[in-house]
Amino acid sequence: MSNRTLPVNIQGNHACALGAVAAGCRFYAGYPITPSSEVAERMSAELPKVGGIFIQMEDEIGSMGAIIGASMGGSKVMTATSGPGFSLKQENIGYAAMTETPCVVVNVMRGGPSTGMPTRPAQGDVMQARWGTHGDHPAIVLVPSSVKEVFDETVRAFNLAETLRTPVILLIDEVVGHLVETIALPKASELDLVDRKWADGPKKGFQPFAVTDDMVPPMPRPGDGYRAHFTGLTHDESGFPTQKPEKVAQAVGRILDKLERHRDLIESYEALQTDDAELLVVAYGITGRSARKAVAMARDKGLKAGLLRPITLWPFPEAALKEATKNARHVLVPEMNAGQLCYEVERICGTERIARLNRFDGEAISPAHILEKIEELA
């Protein structure tokens, strides 16, 4: 207890804002949208206290552009939105990926498609978070399932964005975003924070997109005297556009490879009673907590059920899933959508063992509903 503050009741969206500020975020640009607005509201209250900047922009496109610019200027940055706004941000998310600009993008998911149901929960943006922007691009997507995990994963999102110079998406569902839970926030001194690698070598001949051992080139800080050029066009080490096939393959290959090489840093999951599991449930976000209770209820009934709850949704923790399904005859994927993550699970486990449980009517999937399906399969 001594290292922690006293437990308080905090809303998921507020925990996101507090986690961001604790992680060093000093610039937020956004356009309020239900059910994410409390993130912006809290950032507008917290950032001035630490000398940060909060801007309410004209729309989501402008917000995304603003945080990219501020990040290039040297700040740790974040924006938050929901489905319709997340769609608008996609073009600039690709620009951030291509220019290797660290940023954190929060999407508190609501019912869709289109403006859908602003106050109702859904998990319909799983594939958009991975493939929303065009072209072959790296994507890190984190999906917390409790208020405490929202705080922790927000901090981790900043660390990953800074370490790997890439956008990180925090995918929260409406239930978790609006959920209030009693949590003890860690003290600032308890947090391991990462700052991006800044260029500090010779200025002459500086290559802003050089191929380094870790595949993450150091970033030039404005004012330090480095010449650098940022463009969404495919560029070589110099930062200027190229269409030479070998340079293009190297450039795109590197931004993909930098994630592959750091999977151990990125991947996170909870594995529960998977060793002898004959039926494995794969669930995330609020559905992951529902599944946790369902698995406990199934065990009480003597059924060998287990849970794999990905906290990193993309890149998907593939090795963990393979390990957890070693003895599984059935793999159940409950999701608050018409079936999205199940495709990735099928890719890894094969289609024969997969069962789906989908709900997209604006209601969460209850533990009883998952248990019913487990009993049906067992």
Place this chain on the structure above:
Amino acid sequence: MSGFEIRFSGAGGQGLQLCAKLLSAALAREGKTVAISQGYEPTSRGGLSRADMVVSDEGAAEYPLVTALDYLVVLDRAAVGVSEGLVREGGLILIDARRVDKMPRGKYEIRQMPFSETAMRLGNERVANVIALSALVGIGNICARETLEQTIRTGTPPKFLDLNIEAMQQGYALADEQVAAA
């Protein structure tokens, strides 16, 4: 893990979210872990509103949404149907005697109580929420009465403090009447 589930329900504007906020702050003071979720219709006044609490003695609730209510408070007829089938057998239901004319049917302990009527007698129907909350705490021993009082004192703007404390005392008095009658 031992724990219990509570729902405050009624119409938008009746202060149901505030009930959950005050009670969860009181429970946090007593070392409990709380999860609160809410639901409301687009109409800010008159539409259905509910605030749900899952309380556990240690650690975060496994599943933070309600599945079997131990306690249900209904302050408006708009909320009668929505909790059907969600209350545990033997669960305690407190109902506003004036604003709700349809009773839930089932094996519950149902008590019709004059929350809004008492609030009007105090000069402001809007404190029916604090009366109901205090009655619930009094009957169900959900937290110490003193802890709730401390929370109300900390959480109420000075302008409304006296009224809220009076409402709390009326709620406790109603609870004592119920307990004595039982």
